[in-house]
């Protein structure tokens with residue numbers, strides 16, 4: 001008998017409600033075990049097992065170029081609109097988040113997250129250690145996206161080597177397909193306008209702002225958005241070698257195959273005028289800690305100035321009236337900010353132990369790659385075996401020289417493909433852990449590093465670890481960024497316990513979730 005929808009609702013009444021989320025990149029989609037159905041199946045089974053009611057499923061398929069995540073955004077909206085929902089079921093951390101913003105959005109929603117494959121549940125009540133490891137995994141998810149872009153970049157560099165501009169056509173050019181290859185060619189409408197810009201500027205009679213007015217008068221706009229041409233666009237355009245036939249890609253110059261819009265001679269004349277007219281003005285001095293702190297009295301930013309020609313002092317801008325906070329010397333402020341790093345300074349033995357814990361928690365991930373590596377090695381050896389046998393056949397005169405060469409080329413190409421794949425899996429194994437270890441080492445070394453650094457370097461380090469810094473009554477207050485917040489809490493508990501009973505056997509267990 002077919003069940004009516006109402007029955008279903010009734011049978012689900014009283015159960016905790018969840019949504020399912022799955023994500024895959026188009027590249028992975030082709031590989032076994034990564035497809036959307038392969039992700040959804042265990043999630044559905046898990047919800048059945050736990051007797052959850054799944055009210056909706058959200059799915060994203062994305063490419064390295066397009067980062068649109070309509071499914072994710074829809075899900076966030078749906079969760080907001082339905083506060084009775086308990087949480088999200090998802091395969092692994094790297095399926096759910098692509099960056100810290102996603103992480104913060106979901107944390108603010110306060111929903112429970114079941115990482116089904118990792119066997120973890122993250123909620124408001126999670127132990128700080130668990131949240132900490134989770135935070136590291138979020139960082140790694142980001143790394144996963146970086147790797148994806150890396151793959152795209154490789155293909156693009158190959159195109160650049162062939163003289164083909166490998167990205168979106170700049171203003172004045174169009175992306176077109178030619179012999180199944182994406183290339184650029186002059187935009188019949190805009191190329192003459194670009195050339196006109198070069199000709200105007202080469203006369204030396206116009207400033208960049210003049211050119212902005214002239215383009216507006218001429219109705220010269222971007223093709224896709226219809227947006228006007230800004231001053232920075234004009235500056236960039238005039239300095240771009242692509243218009244005379246060369247292009248820069250990934251820090252290297254390439255000789256392009258595309259049709260130039262201006263002659264090299266005109267382009268060089270424009271460069272001379274640019275150098276002459278836009279001579280750099282002396283730079284304003286930038287202070288290391290400005291923009292980092294707000295005044296605790298008035299909420300204004302802290303700014304800095306030099307006194308007696310060499311001492312840097314920080315103080316409230318006082319935009320909202322006179323501020324009672326006295327000035328503070330850069331050295332004093334730096335020292336206070338540095339103190340905050342002491343709380344995340346983990347002991348050497350804790351570092352070693354945590355790295356080990358991280359390694360164990362990723363054993364499953366590693367097992368998958370190891371399995372792939374073993375299977376790829378077997379395929380490689382099988383082909384090698386065939387090659388050897390065929391060589392004997394050739395010597396014995398069983399096959400022709402021609403047949404041998406043809407087959408050999410095929411099989412060697414296959415071996416090359418396998419080797420590339422093998423490398424990818426070996427790198428995945430390494431990358432996965434390296435990020436987490438890097439983060440732990442940063443926590444371990446942060447303070448000792450800080451005291452040897454220049455204020456500008458110190459600022460970079462502080463930006464990694466702190467947020468919401470304020471300064472009032474001579475005191476810095478702040479919050480730690482994730483995952484340093486949970487690290488600091490657990491570390492404090494550990495240090496307290498260690499001070500009381502340094503010989504305790506299970507001292508390190510404080511870092512474990514209970």
Ligand SMILES: [Zn+2]
Nearest residue numbers: 295298316323
């Ligand atoms: Zn103030």
